[in-house]
Amino acid sequence: MNDLLTVNGGTPLNGTITVRGAKNFVSKAMVASLLGEGPSELRNVPLIRDVEIVSGLLELHGVHVDYDAAAGILRLDPSNVESAHVADIDAHAGSSRIPILFCGPLLHRLGEAFIPDLGGCRIGDRPINYHLDILRQFGAVVDKRAQGIHLTAPHGLRGTKISLPYPSVGATEQLLLTAVRAEGITELSNAAIEPEIMDLINVLQKMGAIISVDTDRVIRIEGVERLRGFRHTALGDRIEAASWASAALATGGDITVKGATQPEMIAFLNTFRKVGGEFEVEDDGIRFFHPGGELRSIVLETDVHPGFMTDWQQPLVVALTQASGLSIVHETVYENRFGFTDALRGMGANIQVYKECLGGRPCRFGQRNFYHSAVISGATPLEAAEIEVPDLRGGFSHLIAALAAKGTSKVRGIGLIDRGYEAFTDKLAALGADFSRD
Ligand SMILES: CC(=O)N[C@H]1[C@@H](OP(=O)(O)OP(=O)(O)OC[C@H]2O[C@@H](n3ccc(=O)[nH]c3=O)[C@H](O)[C@@H]2O)O[C@H](CO)[C@@H](O)[C@@H]1O
Ligand SMILES: C=C(OP(=O)(O)O)C(=O)O
Numbered sequence: 017m018n019d020l021l022t023v024n025g026g027t028p029l030n031g032t033i034t035v036r037g038a039k040n041f042v043s044k045a046m047v048a049s050l051l052g053e054g055p056s057e058l059r060n061v062p063l064i065r066d067v068e069i070v071s072g073l074l075e076l077h078g079v080h081v082d083y084d085a086a087a088g089i090l091r092l093d094p095s096n097v098e099s100a101h102v103a104d105i106d107a108h109a110g111s112s113r114i115p116i117l118f119c120g121p122l123l124h125r126l127g128e129a130f131i132p133d134l135g136g137c138r139i140g141d142r143p144i145n146y147h148l149d150i151l152r153q154f155g156a157v158v159d160k161r162a163q164g165i166h167l168t169a170p171h172g173l174r175g176t177k178i179s180l181p182y183p184s185v186g187a188t189e190q191l192l193l194t195a196v197r198a199e200g201i202t203e204l205s206n207a208a209i210e211p212e213i214m215d216l217i218n219v220l221q222k223m224g225a226i227i228s229v230d231t232d233r234v235i236r237i238e239g240v241e242r243l244r245g246f247r248h249t250a251l252g253d254r255i256e257a258a259s260w261a262s263a264a265l266a267t268g269g270d271i272t273v274k275g276a277t278q279p280e281m282i283a284f285l286n287t288f289r290k291v292g293g294e295f296e297v298e299d300d301g302i303r304f305f306h307p308g309g310e311l312r313s314i315v316l317e318t319d320v321h322p323g324f325m326t327d328w329q330q331p332l333v334v335a336l337t338q339a340s341g342l343s344i345v346h347e348t349v350y351e352n353r354f355g356f357t358d359a360l361r362g363m364g365a366n367i368q369v370y371k372e373c374l375g376g377r378p379c380r381f382g383q384r385n386f387y388h389s390a391v392i393s394g395a396t397p398l399e400a401a402e403i404e405v406p407d408l409r410g411g412f413s414h415l416i417a418a419l420a421a422k423g424t425s426k427v428r429g430i431g432l433i434d435r436g437y438e439a440f441t442d443k444l445a446a447l448g449a450d451f452s453r454d
Contacts, residue, residue, distance in 0.1 A: 020454045021427040021441070023418040025400060028269035028306075029447040035257050035275040036062040036088055037250030039436040040327075041212035043070045043114045044189050045219050045248060049092040050079065050121035051197060052223050054245035058090040061250060062438035065431075069112045077122070092245075097125050111135035111435060113186065115164075116147055120194030123156055123169040132164040137407035140350035146180060146187035153178055154194050154202075175200035175239050182380070183208040183233070183320045189216060195237040196225040204235040210321040211280040215251045222246040254280040255327040256437055259412050261304035262331035263447075265293045266338055266420040270305035271447060278302065283324045287332070290314050291339055313341030313394065317376035318349050330356055330409040334416045336392045337365040343392040344375035351386035356410030359403045363421055366393040397422070405429035408436045415440075419449055 037060040047070065049056040061067060063085040071081045071090075078096040083089070113136035122129035136142060148158050151167060153176040159166045175198045180187055188208040195202035207213075209229065217227050217235075223246050226238040257276035261284070264271040278285065278297045285295055288304065292311040296303040313336065318326040326349035336343040337360060347353045357367045367390055373382040374389035381388045400423030405411030411433045418425035430453070433440055441453050 019429055019431045021415070021418075021430045022452050022454060023415070023425045023427060024423075024450040025398075025419050025425060026422040027267070027419070027448060027450055029263055029267045029419065029444075029449060030270045031447040032272040032274065033260060033443040033446055035253050035260070035273055036060050036438060038212050038215075038253040038255070039064055039066050040185075040210075040255070041215050042067060042250050043112070044117060044193075044212070044216050045246075045250065046070045046074060046090070046092060047114060047117045047121060048193060048216065048219050048223065049245065050074070050077070050094050050097065050118070050125065051193065051243045052094060052245040053242055055091060055093040055095075056245040057247045058092070059088060059249040060252075061088045061090040062253070064438050065435040066112055066114070070114050073115060073118065077118075111432070113142070116144055116186065117189055117193055119147070119151055119156070119167055120154075120173070120190065123167060123173060123194070124197045128166070128168045130161070130164060130166050137409070139353040139355075139407055144186075146182075146184050147190045150178055150187060150191050151194065154198055173198040175202040175237070177203045179205035180207065182206070185210055185213060188213055188235070192216060192220060192227070192235070192237070195239060196220050196223075196227070197241070197243060198239040200239055202237045202239065205233070207233050207235045208320055209233055211251060211254065219246050219248050222248060251280065252277050254284070255325065255409070257281065257302065258284045258328045259331040259409070259437070260443075261288055261293070261295070261302075262335045263416045263419065264304045265291065265306050265311065265335035266416045268306045269447070270303070272298070272301055272303040274301035276302040283322060284328050287314065287316060287324055291332075291335060311335065311339035311395065313339045313343040313392070315344045315375040317346040320349070326350060326353065327409055329353065330413040331416055333357065333367070333390065333392060334360065334413050334420065337367070337394050337396055337398065337417075338420065339392075339394045341394065343394070345390045345392070346374055346376040346379070347388045347390075348376070348379035348381070351381045351384070351388055354387055354390050356406050356413055357390060359401065359414055360398075360417055363398045363401045363417055364396050365398060365417075366396050367391070399423060400425040402426045403428065405432045408432055412437060412440075
């Protein structure tokens with residue numbers, strides 16, 4: 017599939033689309049299947065690049081993977097993992113961060129693991145120090161190699177007590193996937209509690225795990241000897257839903273997103289309304305629309321759940337270029353997530369980035385030379401341009417900008433968008449967008 021989208025912008029996006037399972041959950045549930053002694057079935061699975069990458073990694077480890085894309089059903093059978101010969105794994109990491117989550121399950125099953133260097137969006141340093149510290153505390157021996165890391169568990173894996181310096185999503189998942197079959201009790205303080213993590217806990221409990229989540233965000237796990245397969249329907253992708261909602265605002269449109277669910281999007285919905293968007297929660301989705309009139313500037317700070325999610329930020333910034341007045345966005349999760357605004361400035365947006373913590377409380381990145389605050393002055397008409405997609409959410413933001421801009425834009429590198437947005441060009445067509453994929 018070619019990587020260039022030619023977009024004739026200036027037309028409101030109107031219509032109905034369907035969003036399936038959450039990219040940031042489905043890949044973790046797939047890894048969890050490695051922990052089960054029997055086959056697992058995951059439903060509502062979207063056909064996205066991240067699912068293909070993780071499927072390839074699982075097959076490399078001997079898991080039989082069968083995916084019915086139309087039905088969205090993924091069947092995983094880990095019976096042959098022990099006999100698999102793993103070759104050239106580093107070629108399979110692709111653009112994903114998921115390989116790091118294979119550590120615990122492979123150490124439990126095989127007593128060792130080799131994890132290739134990680135991919136994922138280039139939106140900051142994205143260290144894995146918390147992950148490695150957690151694995152060492154369980155008793156793993158971590159050996160950094162040229163193309164990745166090699167781990168062994170010479171004395172098995174034993175439960176431990178850990179407090180995260182920052183509520184990292186991946187590190188919380190790392191601990192969950194290791195603790196459920198470790199010997200004894202594990203306690204994690206300052207855990208991340210994103211909806212995708214809670215759904216992973218649902219899956220692990222179905223497999224036979226014993227997990228509790230306290231109101232103070234302390235997660236406790238009692239390790240068990242054996243886990244079985246699971247059958248589970250993935251929660252919807254709240255990030256994709258919010259991305260289409262931002263597209264409705266930026267283009268003056270009206271988009272009904274089937275599969276969007278209110279409880280997981282409360283912080284986004286409040287912000288959407290404060291900017292001047294309107295929404296209607298239906299039984300099977302949410303209708304997002306621009307009611308006409310001016311959009312309003314806001315002060316926004318991204319945070320861990322239940323705050324405004326960092327992955328919602330980039331598409332919304334495009335809508336804020338169409339809001340009257342000065343908006344301030346303080347990105348507190350990643351130190352370098354405003355690179356995508358370069359292209360928006362080239363289209364006429366008035367966006368200035370700052371090293372200071374603007375508009376909210378001081379964060380980890382203040383006084384450390386990171387441009388992690390942005391001031392957006394609007395409303396500014398966007399003009400068509402030639403754009404190179406920098407990362408997943410930045411790429412979708414560039415798409416929204418091209419759709420909002422009058423004239424013909426060329427968006428290159430759109431294959432990156434396939435990583436997390438299922439059949440997005442089909443959805444654009446269903447919403448009346450005027451484009452061609454070359
Ligand atoms: C595949 C997937 O699920 N990706 C999501 C996951 O990424 P991911 O799991 O990588 O995000 P984390 O929550 O771990 O990272 C957030 C921040 O934690 C810090 N950190 C994290 C790990 C570590 O070992 N050391 C460390 O310092 C870094 O400052 C990093 O910027 O959660 C993010 C935050 O909701 C989302 O933006 C990503 O879409
Ligand atoms: C940052 C993201 O994904 P990943 O962690 O896979 O790079 C995202 O989904 O916005």
